[in-house]
Amino acid sequence: MRYPLETKQLTKRFKDGDDTIEVLNAVDFQLEQGSFTAVVGPSGSGKSTFLSIVGALLSADEGQLIVDGKDISTMKDQQLSDVRLKSMGFIFQSANLIPYLTVKDQLQLVATLNKQTKKQSLEKIKAMLDDVGLSHRINHYPHQLSGGEKQRVAIARAFINDPAVILADEPTANLDEERSKEIVALIKQEVKANNKAAIMVTHDESLLTYCDHVYEMDHGHLKQR
Amino acid sequence: MFKLATKEMGFSKVKYGLIGLILFLIASLVLIVSGLARGLSNDNIAALETMTVDDFYVSEDSENVLDQSGFLLEDLIAEVERGQGWEPLITQSLRLDHAENESKLAVTLIPVLPSDQLYPGVIEGEDLQANDQLNVVIDQTMKADGVSIGDTLHAEDLELYFTVIGFTENQTYRHAPVIYMSEEAFYVEEISPHKVANAVVLTESNEEVRKTISATLADGVWVNRSDIVDAVPGHSSEQMSLNMMIFFLIVISVFVLGAFFYILTIQKLNQFGVLKAIGAKNKFLIGTTLLQVCILTIISLTLAVLFTWFTSTILPEGMPFDFNLLNIAIYTGLMLIVSLLGALISSRRIIKVDPQQAMGRAE
Ligand SMILES: Nc1ncnc2c1ncn2[C@@H]1O[C@H](COP(=O)(O)OP(=O)(O)OP(=O)(O)O)[C@@H](O)[C@H]1O
Ligand SMILES: [Mg+2]
Numbered sequence: 001m002r003y004p005l006e007t008k009q010l011t012k013r014f015k016d017g018d019d020t021i022e023v024l025n026a027v028d029f030q031l032e033q034g035s036f037t038a039v040v041g042p043s044g045s046g047k048s049t050f051l052s053i054v055g056a057l058l059s060a061d062e063g064q065l066i067v068d069g070k071d072i073s074t075m076k077d078q079q080l081s082d083v084r085l086k087s088m089g090f091i092f093q094s095a096n097l098i099p100y101l102t103v104k105d106q107l108q109l110v111a112t113l114n115k116q117t118k119k120q121s122l123e124k125i126k127a128m129l130d131d132v133g134l135s136h137r138i139n140h141y142p143h144q145l146s147g148g149e150k151q152r153v154a155i156a157r158a159f160i161n162d163p164a165v166i167l168a169d170e171p172t173a174n175l176d177e178e179r180s181k182e183i184v185a186l187i188k189q190e191v192k193a194n195n196k197a198a199i200m201v202t203h204d205e206s207l208l209t210y211c212d213h214v215y216e217m218d219h220g221h222l223k224q225r
Numbered sequence: 226m227f228k229l230a231t232k233e234m235g236f237s238k239v240k241y242g243l244i245g246l247i248l249f250l251i252a253s254l255v256l257i258v259s260g261l262a263r264g265l266s267n268d269n270i271a272a273l274e275t276m277t278v279d280d281f282y283v284s285e286d287s288e289n290v291l292d293q294s295g296f297l298l299e300d301l302i303a304e305v306e307r308g309q310g311w312e313p314l315i316t317q318s319l320r321l322d323h324a325e326n327e328s329k330l331a332v333t334l335i336p337v338l339p340s341d342q343l344y345p346g347v348i349e350g351e352d353l354q355a356n357d358q359l360n361v362v363i364d365q366t367m368k369a370d371g372v373s374i375g376d377t378l379h380a381e382d383l384e385l386y387f388t389v390i391g392f393t394e395n396q397t398y399r400h401a402p403v404i405y406m407s408e409e410a411f412y413v414e415e416i417s418p419h420k421v422a423n424a425v426v427l428t429e430s431n432e433e434v435r436k437t438i439s440a441t442l443a444d445g446v447w448v449n450r451s452d453i454v455d456a457v458p459g460h461s462s463e464q465m466s467l468n469m470m471i472f473f474l475i476v477i478s479v480f481v482l483g484a485f486f487y488i489l490t491i492q493k494l495n496q497f498g499v500l501k502a503i504g505a506k507n508k509f510l511i512g513t514t515l516l517q518v519c520i521l522t523i524i525s526l527t528l529a530v531l532f533t534w535f536t537s538t539i540l541p542e543g544m545p546f547d548f549n550l551l552n553i554a555i556y557t558g559l560m561l562i563v564s565l566l567g568a569l570i571s572s573r574r575i576i577k578v579d580p581q582q583a584m585g586r587a588e
Contacts, residue, residue, distance in 0.1 A: 048584055057502055057581040078506065084580075085504025092583055096499040100236030101229075109229065113504050141236075157503070169584050 004164040004197040005031040010063035025220030041217030047201040089158030091168035095150035097142040148179040166198035230516040252529035262467035264545030272398040280427040289456035291423045298420040310434040313422030322379040336411035350391025357410045362391035364402035369542035482567035490571035501580035518568040
């Protein structure tokens with residue numbers, strides 16, 4: 001079976017003074033299409049590091065990363081940048097929107113980077129914003145939006161390029177309980193509706209009910225719970 | 226790329242406006258100082274620059290300064306007739322009283338044969354005639370002093386009255402207007418009883434004449450027009466100090482603009498990280514940044530050129546200022562390169578931004 005994302009013996013070490021710490025230790029992991037996976041674990045256990053590596057933002061020291069059947073572990077920066085553009089959608093802890101772009105332009109930018117014409121993208125952008133319930137905020141700037149609304153824009157931005165994999169690092173850390181549930185439910189809804197695969201790192205146990213699989217990061221090992 | 230560049234500038238109007246303002250001020254200063262440098266230079270040497278002769282025979286010990294050079298011409302006239310390839314060049318400082326409005330004017334008197342190439346011709350009024358009447362044609366800058374055609378100018382030292390019959394243009398020397406009179410009227414008892422000249426110029430390149438001049442007039446050397454121009458008192462030092470100012474202004478603007486663009490870039494490193502994480506490439510980010518700098522610089526420079534032009538129209542009449550398009554094109558081109566260089570310095574920082582910083586980081 002072909003997975004949208006798969007790792008084999010993924011290992012990552014960081015230098016800590018004279019010592020080296022092994023943050024990821026031979027991680028084998030498969031992400032199934034249409035599944036919503038959560039990764040939990042204590043602070044500093046390597047969750048963000050894992051997400052960075054599978055998101056092609058950081059290179060591993062050993063092991064393979066296979067995206068859509070292609071081994072990308074040996075690719076150069078330029079190609080990795082294309083992998084991120086085409087196959088990955090990121091949702092960061094803080095929405096990380098571009099301050100000088102309106103909601104519509106945030107999405108337009110990603111579409112332009114992906115060489116889509118304005119006409120092609122506009123329909124999609126409208127539909128996408130409709131999905132996340134922001135049709136009425138289409139011409140607003142980030143500073144005019146609430147935290148939850150910003151995160152919805154971030155979700156729309158992650159999905160707009162039709163990526164195979166969605167990666168979310170603590171997307172609800174800045175939100176209250178009610179808002180958190182809405183956001184995670186929204187991610188789940190989009191994952192299921194578009195048949196994508198998503199990984200979400202979270203500290204909030206109450207959100208795990210939305211996820212199909214839960215993994216725990218522990219001393220460099222990723223174990224299914 | 227263009228859209229992203231303009232959107233950001235539109236969003237942060239104040240920030241980009243201030244940088245544009247600084248750029249505008251520096252560019253205006255560069256343009257105005259260079260216009261002044263050219264204007265002053267014109268004022269000092271224009272009469273020499275517009276001469277169509279290039280070989281000057283001056284006294285050996287004159288250090289190429291016309292006023293310190295002098296020859297008696299009788300022997301030379303006996304050897305080679307006038308009009309056979311050489312002309313005397315005479316410059317004489319004069320103070321004139323303008324009868325009509327009782328002002329005193331400092332001028333340089335140059336006697337010429339009206340048929341010869343040293344005489345520039347008039348742009349207004351009548352040309353000089355080869356006769357002994359005390360008629361003069363004067364540089365049009367004297368209009369600012371209230372002199373007009375038909376006026377009488379009194380040279381007190383010589384106890385002579387000159388009549389203005391025409392105006393020339395670009396005929397200034399040592400920051401004073403040049404007045405031309407007929408040679409016949411000059412070599413007379415009251416002004417110059419002997420046939421003298423400050424320098425001898427070749428009006429055609431004739432080796433024969435050149436040798437005869439060297440042989441007949443003792444203690445002289447041949448020099449080029451540029452040697453004479455450089456030796457005009459004040460010219461080199463004026464130009465040097467003004468060019469120095471321009472040079473430093475440009476060096477300063479490299480640093481000021483470099484620092485501004487650097488700070489601007491540093492402020493946006495997080496954004497660049499996010500953009501890289503979602504798939505933007507270095508080329509795109511640097512292109513956007515340079516495009517912004519280009520747009521900003523072109524707007525500022527255009528305004529600076531307009532401002533310089535405006536300044537040149539409101540400067541007082543007597544102020545030497547030269548609004549020269551070639552000159553302006555060169556300096557604006559230089560400023561554009563300078564600001565792009567300033568922006569390129571910070572491109573290194575953009576390349577070094579790690580897209581991973583977007584992950585796992587709370588702002
Ligand atoms: N660039 C780096 N250089 C050195 N050490 C690093 C680097 N990045 C991460 N680490 C270390 O790797 C370990 C894992 O970090 P990581 O950010 O993946 O943890 P995390 O599980 O996401 O923690 P949290 O829940 O607090 O976000 C930490 O001990 C951290 O100090
Ligand atoms: Mg983390």
